[in-house]
Amino acid sequence: MTDLNELMGSPFVRVKLVAFVHYFFITNAMLGNWGHGGYEFSNFLFMIALFWTMHSKDSIESVQTALVIDASCIFFDLVFIIVYFSSMNGWAITFSIINLILRPVSVALLYREFNTRGGTLQTGSVFPTTQQRSYQDIDRPTQPTPTNNSQPGPNVASIF
Structure with missing residues (x-):
């Protein structure tokens, strides 16, 4: 059992397993026959x-994108299954329902991969905050202060 835990702890195996x-x-x-191609498009x-x-x-x-698409596919797959249930054959419905049931597991594995790669969920990056952020003003770069004791030259900027 430790081999399976060690294998699932490997970052590349999780993504490959989810993909396969x-x-x-x-x-x-x-x-x-899924109708208008929405199921195919979202899963593609x-x-x-x-x-x-x-x-x-x-x-x-890349992991964050896959995670967001996978989480949103839970909703979309549910809608597609409900809407096209009556016109589908049993084989396709069975596999689409199993795929839908496995989506939360893949979301958890992708979230684990997201954390392993150093990603964190920060609401400040999505929603605006009242916190002041520092930035560098590239229009007016700061002038280095002279370190020698020589007399400064004429101020050219003052003639304009």
Whole structure:
């Protein structure tokens, strides 16, 4: 059992496992007639985000994107299943429901990966705050103070 915990503790295995499991269930769920392509589109974006996460091994943004898309797919998959339930075959509905049930597990694994890569949930980065932030004024760079005791030259800026 410790080997499984050690394996799941590896950052690259978590993302690959999530990608493989969802790929398997999404491809089987797409064997039905889903209507206007919303199910395919949302899951295609999720798979692209997972591939980006696997490619960018140090990127926090890639994991965050995959995490947000995966969490939003919970809602969208539920809507697609409810709307198209009567027109779907049993095979596609079964795999789409299993995929929907596995989404919270993949959200937890992606969140763990997000934390492993150094990401934190900061509300200040999304919502405005009243806290004053410092910035560098690039229009008026600060002049270094002279360290020698020589007399300063003429002030050219004062003639304008």
